[in-house]
Amino acid sequence: MRGDEEVIALLNEQLTSxxxxxxxxFLHSKMQANWGFTKLAAKTREESIEEMIHAEKLTxxxxxLEGLPNYQRLLPLRVGQDLREQFHSDxxxxxxxxxxxxxxxxxVRAKGDATSASLxxxxxxxxxxxxxxxxxxxxxxxKMGDQxxxxxxxxxxxxxx
Numbered sequence: 001m002r003g004d005e006e007v008i009a010l011l012n013e014q015l016t017s018x019x020x021x022x023x024x025x026f027l028h029s030k031m032q033a034n035w036g037f038t039k040l041a042a043k044t045r046e047e048s049i050e051e052m053i054h055a056e057k058l059t060x061x062x063x064x065l066e067g068l069p070n071y072q073r074l075l076p077l078r079v080g081q082d083l084r085e086q087f088h089s090d091x092x093x094x095x096x097x098x099x100x101x102x103x104x105x106x107x108v109r110a111k112g113d114a115t116s117a118s119l120x121x122x123x124x125x126x127x128x129x130x131x132x133x134x135x136x137x138x139x140x141x142x143k144m145g146d147q148x149x150x151x152x153x154x155x156x157x158x159x160x161x
Contacts, residue, residue: 003065004111010104011062011116012070014123017097018055020075022048024093027079028086037083037153047090047130054123061119083150084141091134097127 025048033041059069078093080086101124109117141149 001064001066003062003067003116004113007108007111007113007116008062008065008067010100010108010120011058011065012067012073013100014097014104014120015055015058015062015069015071016073016075017093017100018051018058019071020077021051021090021093021097022055023074024077024079025051025090027077028090031080031086032083036155037150038155040083040153044086044090050126050130054126057119057123061116065116082146084138084146087134087137087141091131091138094127094131094134098124098131101127 025044029041029044029048032038032044062069075093078089080089101120105117105120105124108120137149144152
């Protein structure tokens with residue numbers, strides 16, 4: 001089923017963002033675990049896996065539309081050197097995605113591709129949730145201070161009994 005070239009291009013743009021986010025979130029997760037923030041690292045790793053699921057769905061859709069998924073293009077990673085930087089770096093990716101998808105969904109729907117529009121709406125909803133989560137973490141750091149916020153994330157090993 002041959003798809004519209006503009007729709008396939010948008011799906012590939014989104015795929016690029018998802019592939020970039022997978023790597024960025026995975027690296028941030030590993031850094032967080034290394035710093036001792038294992039609960040946060042697990043959450044960030046889950047976000048990386050969610051982006052992988054998005055990439056898989058986009059790939060399947062592009063292939064169905066007889067397009068070629070572009071796995072060779074990645075955006076530069078924005079690696080945060082501390083938690084605050086990581087939250088801001090991850091938020092930047094998510095905001096860019098939301099700003100692309102809002103008009104993108106309308107364009108895809110106007111071209112009569114309801115299935116691609118539905119997929120993009122699902123991704124948009126999940127990305128908006130992630131924006132909210134990241135904004136909340138930044139607000140908590142602002143209110144509590146970085147040190148107190150980070151103290152809440154430390155997971156102590158169980159004591160031997």
